[in-house]
Amino acid sequence: MTILDEIEPIRRQRVYDLVHAAGVDVSHWDVSKGNSSSAASNPKYCFDWSFVGESAVVLNLWHDGMEEREGIVRYALNPRQTAEKATGRRLLRARQMEAAIQTAMRARLPIRAIVNAGNRKNASNRTTSVKRRLLDPVAWRVESYDDETGHCTLVRSQGRPTFIDQFTAREIGTESPDKKTVTTEVTARCPQVRQQVLTRANGYCEYCREPGFTTGDGKIFLETHHVIPLAESGPDTPHNVVALCPNHHREAHHGAMRDAIRQQLLAHLQTFA
Ligand SMILES: [Zn+2]
Ligand SMILES: [Zn+2]
Structure with missing residues (x-):
């Protein structure tokens, strides 16, 4: 059936x-x-x-x-x-x-x-x-x-949708990535925080509201991002982490508009404070 x-x-x-x-x-x-x-x-x-x-x-x-x-x-x-x-x-x-x-x-x-x-x-x-x-x-x-x-x-939906980010995708990836890079990045970020943020975003980019794409195995992909970077002592908590579509994640890091994007994301996070 x-x-x-x-x-x-x-x-x-x-x-x-x-x-x-x-x-x-x-x-x-x-x-x-x-x-x-x-x-x-x-x-x-x-x-x-x-x-x-x-x-x-x-x-x-x-x-x-x-x-x-x-x-x-x-x-x-x-x-x-x-x-x-x-x-x-x-x-x-x-x-x-x-x-x-x-x-x-x-x-x-x-x-x-x-x-x-x-x-x-x-x-x-x-x-x-x-x-x-x-x-x-x-x-x-x-x-x-x-x-x-x-x-x-x-x-x-197939039951509850599964939301994944760039780190999950790498962990379950078949390619063997550079071990050293993965270890540093993964250990610095709490998986529960990422999952909580992905659940909050419910599959939509928290910047543009567009849906994340569906992966080959039916999961919904967005990237988690620290609004205040860990390098600037931003906390690794849901109050400083957002889920973004890959395009806006790159733009938040490298775009000419990155300061404005940061301000808008901080304002967005304020609504959960
Ligand atoms: Zn977006
Ligand atoms: Zn980021």
Whole structure:
């Protein structure tokens, strides 16, 4: 049985119940002022494609749009492109969908997927009708997002995501690196601190908020960095360590903007103080 078989929706469930089950507040769906329609079928919300809560972002994804390869399930979408071809409510929903994805990245929120099955709007179907739904018990995350084009790939977590940094990658690497360098660098840094920072970052660069890349074995890679360098007596604690994408890590060390980057990262760390 594949993962896609496991999350094939077989029941006709309501969006309202699934959004609620994902932990997103649905109290405002209640229609007041004597309107008789019930909250669950409030058309203002129940046809939306995305919902943003304080602890999760919920996205409607089509089961037949999911792709499973080597045990990893992905979903490619481009709500910006959809918006360009849409009008009215459809346009609005596509825009909301892209904003919800951006929020998930910025606020490092897990994505909960409502898996849809039914008829998608296409050349032969004039309207969309969802026949069956299921709330995926496993969270999803943004694997890549192209700010220029709006193209986005979501990936379904395999249990709890594993976050690794440059030191972990080297420890488990097959090449035999220069032993002396590795020993000095690894011993100077507390593995618990690095892991705590990687967990806090939840797979997103703490400078640009872009997702770290996924390694060949499905782990999420970011580099840990001491904002005040150890050489300047910066402490080896989570209050001085951030997780950065490889590009911004290099820039934090060598870029013309490195002082500004340091200031911004210090301000970021202040929010956890
Ligand atoms: Zn970055
Ligand atoms: Zn560094």
